[in-house]
Amino acid sequence: MNGQQVDNGHSPVGPSSIAAIILCPGRVNLCEGIEDTTSFAAAEGTVAHEVGENKLNGKRYPKIGTVIKEDEYEITVDKGMIDAVKVYEQHIKELRGIPSKSKEEQIEGKVNLDIFGAPEVWGTVDYSLSLPFKTLYIRDYKHGQGVTVAAEENPQLMAYALGAAGAMLETYETINMGIVQPRSRDGEQIKIWETTPKELLAWAEDVLKPTVNMALSDNAPLKPGDKQCQWCRAKDICPALAQEVLKTAQKDFAEFADFQPDQVDALSIDDVEKIYPKLKLMSTWIKAIEARVFNTLAIGEPVKGYKLVHGRRARSWSDEIAATRFLKDSGIDPYELKLLTPAKAEKLLEKEQKKEVKALISVSEGKPSIVSEKDKREAITTAADDFAAFKN
Numbered sequence: 578m579n580g581q582q583v584d585n586g587h588s589p590v591g592p593s594s595i596a597a598i599i600l601c602p603g604r605v606n607l608c609e610g611i612e613d614t615t616s617f618a619a620a621e622g623t624v625a626h627e628v629g630e631n632k633l634n635g636k637r638y639p640k641i642g643t644v645i646k647e648d649e650y651e652i653t654v655d656k657g658m659i660d661a662v663k664v665y666e667q668h669i670k671e672l673r674g675i676p677s678k679s680k681e682e683q684i685e686g687k688v689n690l691d692i693f694g695a696p697e698v699w700g701t702v703d704y705s706l707s708l709p710f711k712t713l714y715i716r717d718y719k720h721g722q723g724v725t726v727a728a729e730e731n732p733q734l735m736a737y738a739l740g741a742a743g744a745m746l747e748t749y750e751t752i753n754m755g756i757v758q759p760r761s762r763d764g765e766q767i768k769i770w771e772t773t774p775k776e777l778l779a780w781a782e783d784v785l786k787p788t789v790n791m792a793l794s795d796n797a798p799l800k801p802g803d804k805q806c807q808w809c810r811a812k813d814i815c816p817a818l819a820q821e822v823l824k825t826a827q828k829d830f831a832e833f834a835d836f837q838p839d840q841v842d843a844l845s846i847d848d849v850e851k852i853y854p855k856l857k858l859m860s861t862w863i864k865a866i867e868a869r870v871f872n873t874l875a876i877g878e879p880v881k882g883y884k885l886v887h888g889r890r891a892r893s894w895s896d897e898i899a900a901t902r903f904l905k906d907s908g909i910d911p912y913e914l915k916l917l918t919p920a921k922a923e924k925l926l927e928k929e930q931k932k933e934v935k936a937l938i939s940v941s942e943g944k945p946s947i948v949s950e951k952d953k954r955e956a957i958t959t960a961a962d963d964f965a966a967f968k969n
Contacts, residue, residue, distance in 0.1 A: 592736035603799035688740025722760035813865035
């Protein structure tokens, strides 16, 4: 590895990857040459970023219903996307309004960390605002809602801040970094964390630089774990992940090998506590292997003992207009009348109407889920009967 720009326009040790690389330096070498997979969610996020960038540059929002092609996906700009980007736009508007004799902003600004001894680290920061000798503001927009992103000690934000500040880093009093995630499941749309230039420099010297140097070396270690393996495109071929999973199965699960799923209640809670933290990493590896087998079969290559077949057939009208006419002629109403869900209705309502409609909406608690004890949400206790559906 030499840290040069790769075909997809991203540094292999760019700011967006730094958090995972800190946890597993060897992933850089292992991922080399493996094409990054796309998804609808990723394509949608890219389109939302572009909508936000254009708006900050003075352009209009696209019309609702506009279809934008991104990768192989056709992304429709709906009211939900516009509303999310408006949260970002309003926040940046507030930053722009901070009084200052001089200021400099960058929208989708290119940054690199050459002067901090990490020239291989470069990327694009969504928004930065410099108030000389006072504060450097860094903002990153996240359109996704599946994973809540924290701002505190966020390596991606810290790398962006270093690159945006450059040689002027120590002239600032504070570095203010934030994640704007309008659809975050925890309800916090904007998360802010402040630090000092001194602390940022210490992180660059003690963590970032050694990590990059190690990641680009020939003997960079592979260190599997939940966070670093989740989005790694090499997890299906990672020997360290496979070894960790097999070691876990042989060591931690050995005494439970004869247990059947319906016998789990017979285990002590102490035994369950030993097993549970291992499940997510094992699931990540299992899903990666399943995807590898599927993709191999999909391109016509053999996998001994398996083949690819069509799933359950789904029926649809080949000609909806003709089907509508036929059903009407047969005395059947071809359409069902169904009330919009609150979420869909809110996307169509104006700001004041959204306030009014709240009186018509009842909110029930979501299905209980298991999270880390570090999660900020309040823990719940409930009767065993309430968990019947969860156990199924």
